[in-house]
Amino acid sequence: MSTRNVARFWECGKKIICVGRNYAEHAKELKNELPTEPVLFLKPPTAYVKEGSPILVPHYSSNLHHEVELGVVVGKAGRDIPQTSAMQHVAGYALCLDMTARDVQDQCKAKGLPWTLAKAFDTSCPVSDFIPKERIPDPARVELWLRVNNVIRQRGSTAQMIFSVPCLISYISGVMALEEGDLILTGTPKGVGAVNEHDELQAGIEGVINMTFTVGRQAFTSSDI
């Protein structure tokens, strides 16, 4: 894959690997135990949405939550990657939202079912433009923020992550091969909450990038895509 294609990672059709409960304060706010190893789940490439298109509340949910996260874009494929060379596999970053149907996730948790319906629906992965690696010299020093209708909801530093970016790359690549254009969502800091139709959602990485999305509602109609 060319550098140009990695820069348009959302068009590559590659996988999105998400990490849950990677910030202690967020694990606590949802009354979850702190993980002893990374919690992983996946989103399909159809989850991507870019600025200019709305985030859609799934037709089967009435409690859509925002989660602002640092995304890591893979630039070099690998399997069983050691932590010491993990950063060589990073092409760059993206500001990401892990949109979550919290009511559906709660039902999945109660029934012991996977989180797919809660996390993998169309538009569940809003992303910024590609951020070249040089613009973020240290992924453990990134300040994330998120506002809904101009009110600050989330603010956190990636310094608070339980598992670092090199640790996550090493762990994930021991489970599944990482490929160029894959995206890793590294977990959300505290402050998650609901968004509703017509809300305006703004998120940013301090001093690097910001993005704006509006919220709409998914219609349950058959259509060609």
Ligand SMILES: O=C([O-])CC(=O)C(=O)O
């Ligand atoms: O749904 C959750 O709370 C897990 C998750 O994605 C996160 O911690 O970022």
Ligand SMILES: [Mg+2]
């Ligand atoms: Mg998340």
